[in-house]
Amino acid sequence: MLDLKDFSIFENQSTFDFKGFLLKIAGYWKWFLISLAICFFIAYQVNIRKEKIYGLETLISVKEESNPLFTSNTSLTFNWGGVSDEVQTITTTLQSRSHNELVVEKLQYYIDYLVQGEYNLIDAYGAVPFELELDKKKGQLTGALISITFVSESVYELKITFENSSVPLIHYADATSSTTNVAVGEFKKRYKVGQQVALPFLNWRLNIKDNPGFYKGNEYFVRFNDFDGTVSNYKGIAVRADDKGGSVLTLSMQGTNKARLVDYLNATVKMLIKRQLDSKNQFATNTIAFIDSTLVSMESQLKETGDELKTFRKDKNIIDVEDGGVKFSDRILKYDVEKDEITRKIAYYNSLRSYLKSSVDYSKLPAPSVAGIEDPNIVVNVSKLIALSTQRSEMAYAVKSEKIFRDFDNQMLAVKNVLLENIVTAKQALQYDLATVNSKIGASESVIRQLPEDQQELIKIKRKYDLSDNIYTTFLQKRSEADIVKAANLSDIHFIDPAKDVGGGLIGPKTSVNYVLALFLGILIPLIVVLIIFFVNNSIQNTDELSNLTKIPLIGVIGVNRDKTELAVYNKPKSALSESFRAIRSSLQFLYKKQNVEGAKTLMITSSVSGEGKTFCSINIATVFALSEKKTVIVGLDLRKPKLFEEFNLNNDKGVVNYLINESSVDDITNATEIPFLDVILSGPIPPNPAELIISEGLGDLISELKQKYDYIILDTPPVGLVSDALELDQYCDVTLYIVRQNFSKKDMITLLNNRVKRGELKNTSIVLNGFENKAKYGTGYGYGYGYGYGNNSYADGYHEKEPVLGTITKLVNWLKKERKL
Structure with a gap:
């Protein structure tokens, strides 16, 4: 007999199967493929919609210039400190609000000149054929797009869409704000070039530049921005001291319009020269x-x-x-x-x-x-x-x-x-x-x-x-x-290299970075989902998990039954599924031999909960014994929720319950099946006291009578994790098969099984893994020894029945339809 010392270690093991984990992740390759496709598509759309970013620089030097007219007799004397102090002052000044206010005001950079690009509005500073002469004492519409379409070389149409009856205005003379009322809807009006526009929300004169080029029929946009906000945007000018010479400064800016950057860099230096000279004077x-x-x-x-x-x-x-x-x-x-x-x-x-x-x-x-x-x-x-x-x-x-x-x-x-x-x-x-x-x-x-x-x-x-x-x-x-x-007096600041657009200067967008980020996110997002599934899912996935959870031997792995009937072995005796049951039969015979069981042999089949395939396994294990011409009987002892009668298309009016209450004999409740050498005894009508009937002496008498007539007695019992009936039946059995279903049975139930075996409530117990799919996300197969594993490789050719080609094609078409819907 099998002894408890053969599987004395029941505690969970904390070893981590890294290879199996990688195989599980690989099983979700479709998710990764879809995620990568979506992320790369988003990255591509972002890249083609992003405006190009340019970076331009200007180089200046700080050199303390003494006045050529200063002599020992000159009455006016100046002392401006060292060059290092002045460099620090200049750096601070360039980034100060007061300095940038002067530059923004001089260049009128609070006005945006825009044209419609393929995907968005593009900064067209320096490329528009006109310039605006503002009446700064009067209000200008803030934040809204103002369309300017040239009907002819000398006439343009002004168009503004008002969504609210009140609009904000800004007075650039003193940078104050106000509001005015307008009519909701689209405002349209035509003006001549050079004509004064005097509206409650606009006050300007539009003048055409020299050499404007062709502009008739073109549409341009103008937008007035907040003065303080514009100044804040330009305060970020970068000032870097040259490593080789502390008195040489590099001024750099980044933006989408090179002409705007060139003008601002040169204007800020010129303004700095003027202010420094004024300070010096x-x-x-x-x-x-x-x-x-x-x-x-x-x-x-x-x-x-x-x-x-x-x-x-x-x-x-x-x-x-x-x-x-x-x-x-x-x-x-x-x-x-x-x-x-x-x-x-x-x-x-x-x-x-x-x-x-x-x-x-x-x-x-x-x-x-x-x-x-x-x-x-x-x-x-x-x-x-x-x-x-x-x-x-x-x-x-x-x-x-x-x-x-x-x-x-x-x-x-x-x-x-x-x-x-x-x-x-x-x-x-x-x-x-x-x-x-x-x-x-x-x-x-x-x-x-x-x-x-x-x-x-x-x-x-x-x-x-x-x-x-x-x-x-x-x-x-x-x-x-x-x-x-x-x-x-001479200024201490000198241009070494004024800003100039000589081509190049492109620094963005970083399309490669976006694609790398898309690759990273495309892998990370489904990986996180898979990890969540992996750690949240508490069900048994493969044989390796079983071996980590318990030392109870695993004697068989049964694949998924693709047919509608439960008689898988009888209908397809040469299938891989049938071979897996034959492998279990061989293992059971070894167990019976090891226990020196003579004569009729009993087998109890149970599980943790309903739905793990007890009845399916009972029928097909009994079938492989019957096909070997051994008289076999299946006894339905699930008195609470009988299913056995449905699989054989029998009437459940008579069964074990009738025998236990002395209404019928063994012959009365025995039903022959279409499978030679296989009989079935149903559970009968559902009793009000199933537990009491199970522990009655009548059940022992029933087993004794069946041992006189049959070689193998298969007991189909209720789940041991829900009711105690199977524990009471263990005394009549030589071997107990505990059915575990892949991706259904919970790991906690294995711990419960370990405890029951350790306490002796279940003897001679072995495990069968049911519903196994040999896919990467479920881990590796169990190998050749259990039939189903090797049925999926080329060595199985000639031994198992092949599925019809038409059926394979149909499955492929159905899979493609599902993927398309996804």
Whole structure:
């Protein structure tokens, strides 16, 4: 007899069959093929619809240019910092909102010029034959497509479709928004080229460009975009420092229109040059503005003093008057000029000190040279403070980091504190000089008071006039000097290689990337689905899974029955399916021999649940025994849900139930079948107490009587996983066959079977895998030893019945129809 030690290991094993897993995945090849076809089709459609992306560059250099007119005698002095600081400033400026606002406004890039392409609208900037002259103070329709069709060379038709009664407007003069009411529907109107369009939602004049080419009958589209949104799109200009030279910058942009990219790159550099030069000239500009305001008051003062001098000279012998005071006049003028210079310096220091303490914007500070101050500490620090203040105001539009602003504020605070200390020191020295000059002026005035009254009056008037004239001349000289310096200044930014469309520049779309992505997704999507099915599906798929789940021997693999009848072996005795049952018969005979079973042999066939093929296996195993001329009987012991009578077209009025309640004898309930040597005993009418009838002594008597008449007794029992009837019948059986159906029986039921065998509730148990399809997605076949596996290869030719060719063709046609519907 078989002993439990022959299959003592019942626990699930965690080994993973990688090869089997790959074969399962390969079984779903149709899914992968369809998924790949769909993904590649989508990638192709995306590629042909995507606009081409171009990348263009321009190359500039940053070189600190000194003014050729700066000399050691030049009063205006500038200090702009090192080149590295300026490169960082330029990089920040190029990406700042304020800078890009100026460029977008100059180029009017908030206007889209479009034409209809094969799949979508295409940016036609630079290719349209016209340009729009906007009235920026009035509103323009925002976001909507405006169709412009040229009826002739001088007349165009305006067409707009309004879906809502209210539309948004934008006023580009101040970038504000508003709305206006319109009539829902299509608006159409014709205008002449150059005619002013004055509508509640449009205000422009359309002008034809020089050399426009042929455009009659062509349709173009115009769209007005939000100003701030447009600026944000262009803030992404890439700025990269050259590895070989830190002062060389590469500016690059990407877009769908090369003409638009070329214009923007060159315009942004030109705007940068202008702004940098304006910033560089800020020192001179502040000086000129201060001198101009001073000269206005000096002119009136000089005129007033001149008129006073003319009035005094009238009716006087001016020669006699002047002779006595010339030497005193020249001397005191010299002292007055010295005093004025000192006074202006002190006034400048006082004004600068007050400005530093009360203001935070130092970009308007005048140059110290306007007051004749040449102290390098004062000049350099004022220049540095102006540069830092200007740079900080530039960064306010582009940089959001509070740390950077704090760093600038700390630098300006340090310069300001140094300046305040310098002012205190400089003022102390000037106060001493002023006291000295005042004492000299006092000595000269005491001598003058001894002169005649007319000479004193003349010296007094001439003294005022000469002082005013001297100051006025000095200021004119300094203004002229500032103008010359300003005009001679050079920008530190230079074009090395302006942006230009020389062909090429195509960087996208990356069609190959899309196809690679399609390949990846085409494999990944069905793979994920298969994995979900694999991990969610808890049913038995192949023999390998059975061997991993249990050590109970597997003695047979039965294929799928393609016929409508259950009598597969009898109808096609040479089929592969019949051979699989014969293989099971051989295994059973070996088991009976091993157990030394003499005489009649009993076989119980059960399963976990209904639908796994117990009755089908019972009939065909009994048939192979009968075909070997062994008297065989099938006993239907599924008293709850009998099916056996349907397969043999018998009446279920009498059966086992009638015998157990002593209504009928064995002969009365035995039915002969069309198969020689095979009888069948049906279950009979469904009783109210099937479990009690099964455990009654009458069943033992029935088995004993059948052993006297038959060689093989096949017991068709109910599922052991649902009811306990089969467990009660195990005592009458020599061997138990447990039917497992592929892709139907659950793995948990095998664990339950292991427990029952381990506890001894089922003895001499073997497993039969039913409904097996030798396809990759179910794993590998079980091999030659069980009949059905080798029936699918060329070695089976001549041993098994072949299906008619017409039947194969019909199956192929049906499969193709299903695929087409899918």
